[in-house]
Amino acid sequence: MERLIQHDHGIYQVKTPVPFPLRYVNSYLLEDGSDGYVLIDPGLHNKETKEHWNQILAAMSISLHSIHKIIVTHHHPDHYGISGWFQQQTSAPVYMLEKAYESTMSFRKIDRARERLSSFYLEEGTPVDFTKELDKNFFSFDQLVSPHPEVTILNKQETLRIGERHYRLLETAGHASGHLCLYEPNEKIIFCADHVLQRITPNISYVPNGDDRNPLQSFIQDLQRLAKLDVVKAFPGHREPITNFSQRCEDIIQHHEERLHEMLESLNEPATTYDLCLQTFGTRLTTHQFRFAIGEVAAHLVYLVLRGDVKVERKNQVRYYSKIQ
Numbered sequence: 001m002e003r004l005i006q007h008d009h010g011i012y013q014v015k016t017p018v019p020f021p022l023r024y025v026n027s028y029l030l031e032d033g034s035d036g037y038v039l040i041d042p043g044l045h046n047k048e049t050k051e052h053w054n055q056i057l058a059a060m061s062i063s064l065h066s067i068h069k070i071i072v073t074h075h076h077p078d079h080y081g082i083s084g085w086f087q088q089q090t091s092a093p094v095y096m097l098e099k100a101y102e103s104t105m106s107f108r109k110i111d112r113a114r115e116r117l118s119s120f121y122l123e124e125g126t127p128v129d130f131t132k133e134l135d136k137n138f139f140s141f142d143q144l145v146s147p148h149p150e151v152t153i154l155n156k157q158e159t160l161r162i163g164e165r166h167y168r169l170l171e172t173a174g175h176a177s178g179h180l181c182l183y184e185p186n187e188k189i190i191f192c193a194d195h196v197l198q199r200i201t202p203n204i205s206y207v208p209n210g211d212d213r214n215p216l217q218s219f220i221q222d223l224q225r226l227a228k229l230d231v232v233k234a235f236p237g238h239r240e241p242i243t244n245f246s247q248r249c250e251d252i253i254q255h256h257e258e259r260l261h262e263m264l265e266s267l268n269e270p271a272t273t274y275d276l277c278l279q280t281f282g283t284r285l286t287t288h289q290f291r292f293a294i295g296e297v298a299a300h301l302v303y304l305v306l307r308g309d310v311k312v313e314r315k316n317q318v319r320y321y322s323k324i325q
Contacts (some may be wrong), residue, residue: 004056009187010163013235014056016043018078020288025078026237028191029060030069033163037065037110039092040182040191041073043236044144045082052197053082062189070094070149071160073193074176075103077141079237084147094149097156098172099211101176107145118289120208124298125318134294137287154180167191174219175202177211188232190245195219196226198239205295206302216303220256223249256300263300264309270320273298 003024005013015024022133028040043049057064067090072080075096083094096104117138121131158184159166167182172195182191194202204219212218227249234242241250259280266279277290277297285293301321304310313320 003052004059007233007235007241009165010075011189011235012060013241016052017048018044019046019048020078020284022078022238024238026235026239028235030073030162032069036068037062038069038162039067039086040071041079041193042070042082042086044078045146046082046144047084047290049082050085064089066236069162070180071180072100073181073191073237075100076176076194078105079141079143079193080104081141081145084149087149088147093152095152095154095160097169097178097180098153099171099177100176100180101151103177104145104148104151107142108148116208120292120298121274123317123319124288124294125274125320126294127274130290133287134291137291141320166312170226172219172222173212174204174215174222177207183229183231186228188230189235190226190229190233191235192226192237192242192245194237195222195243196234196245196248196252197236198242198248201255203292203296204256205292206298207295211269214302214306216256216299217306220253223253237319248284260300260304263297264304264323265323267304267310267323270313270322272318272320273301276301276321 003015007013010317014027014029016027017024025043027042030038031040044234067086070083070086070092072083072094087094118131118135121134123152154169156169156171159168163186165184167184170181170183172179175194179193179195181193181195204217205218206215227246231245234245236242263276266276273294277294280297283294305312309324310321311324
């Protein structure tokens with residue numbers, strides 16, 4: 001796998017490894033005039049990532065101190081994790097949207113977040129023993145996001161200048177609260193992070209006590225908004241750059257419409273979110289993958305409930321979903 005790819009516009013795509021089936025997250029280094037580089041989404045904090053970045057910077061013949069701005073598109077560990085370490089090494093400010101910064105509290109106050117998720121899994125029908133495994137998986141991310149950076153909040157009403165380009169800051173919902181896309185209308189490029197991906201679909205999870213009551217609806221609405229942009233090339237958080245951006249947005253919307261239809265048709269009898277997760281994704285998922293899968297099924301069920309197609313009944317403190325006939 002080629003880990004460093006140079007694109008036009010002074011953009012370097014860096015495939016930063018992660019120990020998950022996705023294999024890598026796309027980090028980006030952007031030339032910022034004669035002042036150095038802007039780093040977007042540096043990856044997880046672990047030994048492998050630090051060794052990776054030492055090799056990448058050596059290959060580019062630049063030093064850590066050439067990085068003078070760090071932008072984190074959202075709070076997920078594979079994007080945010082090593083930003084605090086980079087800040088320690090470079091003294092560079094770390095920029096996020098406000099909601100994304102607030103979402104990092106799930107790691108800064110991890111015990112409270114884990115307790116909330118445990119209750120959610122149990123209420124959605126997850127067996128007690130497996131809930132403990134999911135808890136352990138969530139807690140394992142603590143060291144992968146430490147130390148936490150001092151964050152400078154971006155004003156999404158302003159543009160962000162990088163080199164000679166002025167990027168519009170677009171907040172998009174669904175995948176993560178405060179998720180940031182950077183759009184440059186003159187050269188028609190967008191850094192779309194995890195909102196639009198090539199060949200795979202972003203995870204859209206319901207977060208208990210989160211700030212979005214209907215994340216799938218929010219995600220689709222923002223896909224529709226992004227599809228209207230004039231984009232020649234999109235740089236996503238995973239996989240390869242996208243050259244059919246508007247069509248890819250429409251394809252992802254169609255995927256979720258089909259998933260909603262399939263799920264609704266399977267609810268002739270009451271079922272839990274856990275039941276539907278097994279039905280939809282099977283039993284071969286890792287614990288890490290299952291944590292995202294159950295959140296995604298829950299997001300689809302919330303969408304169907306709020307649309308008026310599905311009802312919820314509680315039995316022994318567990319929620320059961322069924323189609324309204």
